[in-house]
Amino acid sequence: MKFSKARRVAGIVVLPGDKSISHRAAMLAAMADGTSRIENFATSKDCTSTLYCLSALGVRIETSGATVTVIGPGDNGWRPPERPLDCGNSGTTMRLLAGLLAGQPFSSTLVGDASLSGRPMKRIIGPLTEMGASVESDDGHAPLRISGRRPLLPIEFTLPVASAQLKSSILLAGLLADGDTSVIEPIPTRDHTERMLSEFGVDVRIDKAGGGRRITVSGGSQLEARDFRIPSDVSSASFFMVAAACLEGSRIEMPGVGLNPTRTGIIEVLRRFGVDVQISDEGGSGGEPVGTLTVRGLGRPNAGVPRIDGKIVANVIDEIPILAVLGTQAVSGIEIRDASELRVKESDRISAVVENLRRMGADVEEFEDGLRVGPSDLRGAVVDSFGDHRIAMAFSVAALFAKGETEIVDAGCAAVSYPGFYRTLRSTIIER
Ligand code: S3P
Numbered sequence: 509m510k511f512s513k514a515r516r517v518a519g520i521v522v523l524p525g526d527k528s529i530s531h532r533a534a535m536l537a538a539m540a541d542g543t544s545r546i547e548n549f550a551t552s553k554d555c556t557s558t559l560y561c562l563s564a565l566g567v568r569i570e571t572s573g574a575t576v577t578v579i580g581p582g583d584n585g586w587r588p589p590e591r592p593l594d595c596g597n598s599g600t601t602m603r604l605l606a607g608l609l610a611g612q613p614f615s616s617t618l619v620g621d622a623s624l625s626g627r628p629m630k631r632i633i634g635p636l637t638e639m640g641a642s643v644e645s646d647d648g649h650a651p652l653r654i655s656g657r658r659p660l661l662p663i664e665f666t667l668p669v670a671s672a673q674l675k676s677s678i679l680l681a682g683l684l685a686d687g688d689t690s691v692i693e694p695i696p697t698r699d700h701t702e703r704m705l706s707e708f709g710v711d712v713r714i715d716k717a718g719g720g721r722r723i724t725v726s727g728g729s730q731l732e733a734r735d736f737r738i739p740s741d742v743s744s745a746s747f748f749m750v751a752a753a754c755l756e757g758s759r760i761e762m763p764g765v766g767l768n769p770t771r772t773g774i775i776e777v778l779r780r781f782g783v784d785v786q787i788s789d790e791g792g793s794g795g796e797p798v799g800t801l802t803v804r805g806l807g808r809p810n811a812g813v814p815r816i817d818g819k820i821v822a823n824v825i826d827e828i829p830i831l832a833v834l835g836t837q838a839v840s841g842i843e844i845r846d847a848s849e850l851r852v853k854e855s856d857r858i859s860a861v862v863e864n865l866r867r868m869g870a871d872v873e874e875f876e877d878g879l880r881v882g883p884s885d886l887r888g889a890v891v892d893s894f895g896d897h898r899i900a901m902a903f904s905v906a907a908l909f910a911k912g913e914t915e916i917v918d919a920g921c922a923a924v925s926y927p928g929f930y931r932t933l934r935s936t937i938i939e940r
Contacts, residue, residue, distance in 0.1 A: 510907075511913070511933075512913045513907075513912070514937045514939060516938050517751045517755055517938065518938055520760075520762070522763065522764075523744045523762055523764075527554055527741055528698060529550075531598075534555065534562060534569075539608065539683070540732060540734075546735070547575050547735075548738045548740070551928075552926065557597070561605055561618075564591065566586055567579070586608075588616065589616050597924050598620070599624060599853075603629070604677055607680035609656055610643070610681045611659070611660045623854050623896075625649055630648035636678075638663050639663055639689075641681075662688055664690040666692040679725050687726070687727055689724065692717050693721055695720060696823070698768065699768070700770075704794070708732055711726060738766075738794060739764060739767075739796050740766060743774075744926045745801060746830050750778075750830045750834045753805055754805060756805045765799060766797070767790070767798055770823060774831075778809070781809035783806070784805075785801065786802040787800070787802075808837060809834060814840045816842065816843070825847070828844055828847055828850055833906045835883075836882075838883060842881050843878070845878040848876060854896040857898070858874060862874045862879055863892070864903050864906070865884075872884075886906060889915075891903045891906075893917060893922075895918060897923070897925045900918070900919045900921050
């Protein structure tokens with residue numbers, strides 16, 4: 509995939525459904541008793557992996573365009589899968605499904621691609637084992653062979669790492685436990701699971717504990733099937749937001765975007781850099797706030813303190829590659845710290861970003877927990893996606909700021925979260 513320097517970007521961009529929310533909607537609908545119709549379901553490959561696994565567990569699923577109908581068989585209705593469940597590249601599929609499989613009265617095996625098989629699973633194996641499931645792994649990595657137990661034992665668990673996937677895995681297992689299961693999160697992470705559980709009629713209690721939040725669910729809660737619409741994905745929006753922010757005279761409008769406060773750190777950061785981000789037509793959809801985002805490029809992004817660290821990191825965890833790209837165009841660059849989780853994403857995103865930025869001639873310094881990017885005149889180069897969708901998309905945007913042509917090698921992985929991304933990005937480019 510090749511992109512060259514753009515003068516500005518403009519247009520109305522309709523983004524696909526949110527990946528995180530789609531996974532949860534499908535899984536909870538599959539646990540409910542009755543038919544749920546989910547509109548604007550993510551077209552991402554990752555969410556297709558979730559649908560595939562649920563089908564292999566005997567759940568009836570019908571797909572028509574972006575509408576997915578799940579005929580939930582109730583929490584006793586899942587059947588032992590005949591084959592290993594292939595989660596593809598999707599950490600959310602593997603970690604969340606592991607929680608639900610821990611509470612099934614049968615054995616199942618979760619497998620993934622090379623990237624997913626290298627990602628840490630001990631973080632879920634520990635608490636799910638404590639709840640009474642048996643989880644065999646390859647030294648803390650997939651394949652995971654889960655022998656479930658019903659009911660599971662309820663636990664109270666404090667997250668040792670700010671991870672919504674870990675939190676969700678335990679809360680979902682908690683639905684199948686004999687009593688109340690609580691997760692304490694010292695640092696807030698995306699709360700789509702809590703919201704989606706409430707949408708499906710589960711009583712989710714939240715109180716303060718451990719300097720953060722304690723989330724409690726009761727085992728044996730019955731989920732009620734329901735219909736709703738998934739908001740568009742704010743993480744997919746971030747690529748267009750940064751393109752518009754850095755190219756003066758740009759204007760990109762994106763309707764129906766999810767504006768959950770645990771995901772909108774990107775808006776806060778862009779505003780801190782002086783970018784004009786407007787929100788209009790606010791409403792709600794499926795228990796999630798939505799609105800139209802309009803971003804205008806007013807000039808070079810410029811922040812008084814161009815440092816991203818501490819609690820906001822979990823909120824922008826998927827946006828850090830594109831924020832690093834923004835740093836090249838910002839008056840004082842950008843520094844990102846407290847982000848060592850990035851090293852265990854679909855790729856080691858710190859080293860992938862550093863490597864590609866260097867190839868494009870940027871001034872960049874790597875730290876164990878982040879990176880610093882100085883304001884840089886980028887030049888076109890051959891860069892690598894490292895098989896990681898967000899790296900591929902972030903560097904397509906970097907290409908718009910660079911002199912000459914940039915080639916993104918192995919760019920097809922963008923489909924993991926956003927099939928059609930390149931076509932849409934190209935349609936917004938105004939070259940002269
Ligand atoms: C996700 C949580 C985050 C995020 C991932 C999606 C989710 O991962 O990076 O893209 O849907 O819960 P971690 O829980 O590993 O931080």
